[in-house]
Amino acid sequence: MKSFLEIFLGILTAMGGFVEIGELVFSVNAGVKFRYNLLWIEVLGTVGIIVFSEMSGRVAAVTGQPVFSLIRQRDGYGAGLLTLIAANAVSLLTCVAEIGGLALLLKLLFGGNYFVLAIIALVGLLAAVWFLSFQAIERIFGMLGLCLLVFVGAALYLGPSWSEAANGLIPNIPQVETKQDYWLYAYFAVALMSSIMLPYEVYFYASGAIEDGWNASMINANRMIILVGFPLGSLLAVALMFCGASYFNPQMVEPQLPGTAALAPAAAFGKWGLSLAIVGMFFAFGGAAIENALTGAYNLAQFLGWNWGKYRTPKDAPRFHLAWILMFVVAAVTVMTGVDPVEVVEYSIIFAVVILPLTYLPVLLAASDEDYMGPFKNGWLAAILGWAYFVLICIAALAAIPLLIITHGGKG
Amino acid sequence: MSEHHLDMVRQVLDRQVVDVNHIYCGKVDNIVIDLEGKPRITGILIGNGPASDRLPEFARWLSRKLFGQRRTKIPWEEILVIKDVVKLASEAKTYGIDERQGWAFDLVSKFPGAWKK
C-alpha cells in the first residue's frame, strides 16, 4: 500500500501536469468566444480522461503490459502500425507546439531571438530527460506547473458571473449572432474535449505505471490519484476559461500567444502574478514536451519489442533512448522553420480527435478482457462509461474535419 | 515444452520475445511453417523483413525500402517457454538480436552518463 505522501505527491503531479499549450489556448478562447457556455465540455472531457487513464493504468498494473504492446497483440501488425504512425505524428506535432511555446516564454522572460531560444529549450529538455530519473522529471515539472494556480486566483479576483457559469455546466447551445457561430461552437466543443483527452495521456500514463513499478496492489492508489488529481487539474483549465469570459471577452481580446493569456494574472496580481503565470506555463509546456517525446519513444519501442524505459540505463535500452532524443530534435527543427506553435497545436488537436477511437478502443477492450485482467477487469461502471465515451469519441472523430473546414480552420 | 494446445495467433504471434536473461529481443513478427511432408512449425521470425510480409503490397515495399529486410530465424527448439512472452533458451547475442550490439548502442555509449539510470 503506497504511503500517504506518495499519493499526495501523485495528486499534485497529476494536477500540475493537466494543462499544456493546446488546452490553454482553447480554454481561454472558448471563454472569450462563448463565455461560460462550454464549461460542460471541461467536465465531460475531464471525466473522459479519468475513465481512460484509470483503465490504462489498471491494465498496465495488472498485465505488466503497456498500451502499445496490447495494441499490436490485439489489432495485429498492420492496424497497429497505422495507429503507431498516427499517434506518433500527433505527439510530434504536440512536442513542436510545446517547444515553440517554451521559446516564446523564454523570450518574454529574457528577450532574445526566438530561434536561439528554441535551441536553448531543446538543450534544456534533452539534459533534463537524460540526467533526471523518471520520478524526478514527473515531480519537478508536475509540481512547478502548479504555479498555474495563479490563474485560479485571477479568475476569482476578476469577478466571474457565477450564475452564468452554473448554466454553462449543463450541456447547452448558446444564443449566437450568426448561423456560422453554431458551427464554431461545435468546433470548440470538439477541440476542447480533444485537448483534455489527448491520446498521449493514456499511453504515457500506462508506461509511467510500469516505470514506477506498479502492480495490482496499486490499483486503488491509482484511482485516488486520478479521481482527486485530474478534477483539480481541470480547475486550472476552468480558471482559464473564466479569465477568457470575464476579462478578455469584454476587451475583445482573443489570446493567440501565451503572453496575452498571462495578462489576466498580471491584472489581478501585478508583476508577481505575471511571473507565476509564466513559470507555471513554462513547466506545464516543458512537462508536456517531455511526455510527448517519451510517448513517441515508448510507442515505438513497445510496438517493435525493444527494451524500453527510463528505468533502464541508456546502454541497456539504446534504441529507446535514441528515439526520444530524435523526437525532441525533429520537433525542435520543425520549430526552427518558423511555424506558429499555437497554430500547430490547434491542428494537431483536431487530428488527435480523429485518431482517438483507434487509441481508446484497444484500451477499453483490454480492460474488459477477463483473460488478461482476471478479477480486475472492468466493472459495470467502467464498462458503461467506457463504451459511452467511446461512442462520443467516434462522433467527435467523424465531426472534427468537417467542422475544421466549415469554420475556416476554427476562426469562424 | 508442455504438450497442451497452443494458439499460434493469440499466444505466439506479435508477442514479446525475451532471452534467457529476460532482455527484450523484438516481437514474433512471423512464423515459419515447413510444408514438406506433414506441415510443421519450425520456428519464429524476427525482423522487418518478415513483419513487412504481413502488410499490403505497397506498404510492404515502402517498409522494406525504409527499414531494411533483416530477418532472424529462431528455431522452434530454441524456445524455452511461452507464457505472456516467448522466452528463448540462450542469450540474445547468440542469435544476433541483442540491441546492445548494434549501432544504437555504440552511438548512445558515446554520450556522457550513459551507464547511469
Place this chain on the structure above:
Amino acid sequence: MSNKSRNFWIEAVVLVLLVAAGAAAFTISSLAPLNKDDLKIQAGDLRAFAAAGRLLAIQFSRGETTETFYRNQTELIEDKASAAESSLRDAKTKPELRQQLAEITFLAHQLSGTLDEMHHGSNAAAAAAAGELDSLTHQLSTQEDRLK
C-alpha cells in the same frame, strides 16, 4: 501481371491520387480570392491583435508587467500583424469587396506602425499607444461587423 504486382500498383496509384487531391485542394484554397468570410476572419484577427496590444500597453503603463515582457510581447504581436498586413496586400477579392479590403489593409498598416512605435518607443509612450490601439480595435471591429 501477377496478383501481387497488380495490387502494388493499385495501392500506389490510389495513394498518389489522394496526395494529389489533397495538394490540389490546398493550393486552390490558398490561391482563391478572398470571399466575405475570409475577409471577416482577417479583420477579426487584426482586431484581436489590436486589442491584445492595447491591453498590453494599458497594463504596462499601470506597472503590471515588466519592461522585458512588454517589449518582447509587443514584438511578437507586431510580427503577427505585419504578416497579416503582407498577406492582405497580396490578396485579391471580388469587386464589391475591394473597397473594404483596401480599408482593412490600411488599418493593418496603421496597426503594424503603432506596434512598431510601441516596441521601440519610450515607456511613457505606452499610454498614448493604448489610445491609438483602442481606436484601431474599434475600427477593425466595425469592419468585421460589416462583413457578418
